[in-house]
Amino acid sequence: MSLLLSPVEIAGLNLKNRVVMSPMCMYEVKKQDGVVTPFHFGHYGARAIGQVGLIIIEATGVTPDGRISSQDLGLWNDQQKMELKKLVDQLHYLGSQVSLQLNHAGRKAEDADYPLAPSAIAYNEEFATPNEMTLDEIQSVEQAFVDAVQRAVSAGVDMIELHGAHGYLMDQFLSPLTNQRTDQYGGSLENRYRFVKEVVERVRAIYQGPLWIRLSLTNYADPKEQNSIEDFQQIGQWLEQAGINCLDISTGGLLDRQPNFPIHAGYQTPFATKMKEAVTIPVATVGLLSDPGMCEYIVENQQADLVVLGRELLRNPNWLAEAANDLHDHGFKVYNHSYQRGQMKNVAERKQFGDAK
Numbered sequence: 119m120s121l122l123l124s125p126v127e128i129a130g131l132n133l134k135n136r137v138v139m140s141p142m143c144m145y146e147v148k149k150q151d152g153v154v155t156p157f158h159f160g161h162y163g164a165r166a167i168g169q170v171g172l173i174i175i176e177a178t179g180v181t182p183d184g185r186i187s188s189q190d191l192g193l194w195n196d197q198q199k200m201e202l203k204k205l206v207d208q209l210h211y212l213g214s215q216v217s218l219q220l221n222h223a224g225r226k227a228e229d230a231d232y233p234l235a236p237s238a239i240a241y242n243e244e245f246a247t248p249n250e251m252t253l254d255e256i257q258s259v260e261q262a263f264v265d266a267v268q269r270a271v272s273a274g275v276d277m278i279e280l281h282g283a284h285g286y287l288m289d290q291f292l293s294p295l296t297n298q299r300t301d302q303y304g305g306s307l308e309n310r311y312r313f314v315k316e317v318v319e320r321v322r323a324i325y326q327g328p329l330w331i332r333l334s335l336t337n338y339a340d341p342k343e344q345n346s347i348e349d350f351q352q353i354g355q356w357l358e359q360a361g362i363n364c365l366d367i368s369t370g371g372l373l374d375r376q377p378n379f380p381i382h383a384g385y386q387t388p389f390a391t392k393m394k395e396a397v398t399i400p401v402a403t404v405g406l407l408s409d410p411g412m413c414e415y416i417v418e419n420q421q422a423d424l425v426v427l428g429r430e431l432l433r434n435p436n437w438l439a440e441a442a443n444d445l446h447d448h449g450f451k452v453y454n455h456s457y458q459r460g461q462m463k464n465v466a467e468r469k470q471f472g473d474a475k
């Protein structure tokens with residue numbers, strides 16, 4: 119059996135394999151009410167049938183103005199919670215563990231009436247200049263995260279991921295490029311980390327289950343102007359002390375710019391490995407991962423503990439069955455007997471199974 123496709127326990131989460139579906143906004147909430155739609159049942163259900171061990175449901179706004187776009191999911195009211203619960207129940211029925219990524223988009227909330235950010239610096243010319251958050255607004259957004267966590271828990275999710283990456287509000291607080299505050303939330307690394315720390319601590323006070331955070335370890339900026347890898351290793355250690363169970367490592371999104379180094383399969387994995395050197399909690403890696411051999415290599419060589427797939431799973435919800443084939447993992451089980459019949463591609467195999475038609 120391959121390591122990639124074998125079960126693992128990650129801080130209280132029992133996963134049937136080490137393959138995670140990356141959170142990906144689907145912009146399918148046409149009514150703009152933040153509520154799960156029939157699309158989400160089909161979309162996530164297909165990946166659960168495809169045997170993905172852990173599905174992280176897309177970035178979900180903790181407030182209306184915290185959504186990346188008005189067609190995102192939200193979790194600031196009980197109707198959203200009730201419909202989310204139906205989706206979580208369905209994915210459990212299909213055999214996946216389920217998580218939800220909670221987010222406040224800050225200055226990158228494209229449809230916000232009143233965008234918030236640590237400092238009044240716009241993302242680019244197409245985005246509104248955000249309002250520098252008052253201390254009351256900081257408290258209120260922290261409370262919105264806590265309230266959304268409470269709803270996610272009562273909807274039955276197995277894990278909660280905080281979105282600390284890709285230039286959204288938490289990332290905006292962490293970076294000196296977007297946080298130019300002069301109070302206790304800006305200045306030193308410790309001060310810039312304060313907002314994230316307070317969210318994590320307030321969440322931990324009401325929720326003891328698995329809690330992850332996604333971080334962007336570089337923003338392709340001048341190393342003198344952005345947080346260094348060492349800064350992020352320090353943040354990772356603080357997050358571990360604060361009770362985070364797994365760090366999901368990505369890059370980019372804070373600035374309107376592309377990577378300043380060559381992009382290739384697994385290009386973000388070295389950042390995950392760097393983080394692994396600094397912490398004892400598990401670390402997940404994401405980014406252009408689709409070759410099963412490479413994914414197996416990453417977990418076997420402890421470059422990361424879990425492999426997170428985004429666009430590959432959009433292309434192919436049945437990636438795991440193909441990976442099992444590639445890795446000669448004969449123990450891998452597709453969803454059921456009927457799906458097994460679909461795996462037999464030639465007459466000889468079908469005959470052996472008594473299924474020659």
Ligand SMILES: Cc1cc2nc3c(=O)[nH]c(=O)nc-3n(C[C@H](O)[C@H](O)[C@H](O)COP(=O)(O)O)c2cc1C
Pocket residue numbers: 140141142143144176177219281283284332368404405406407426427428429430
């Ligand atoms: C359509 C789409 C939507 C995305 N939405 C999110 C999101 O909601 N949260 C997040 O952390 N990343 C989001 N991402 C980034 C992916 O989760 C992932 O990190 C990125 O695509 C790199 O992985 P990949 O090469 O396997 O796709 C999105 C990516 C895509 C393609």
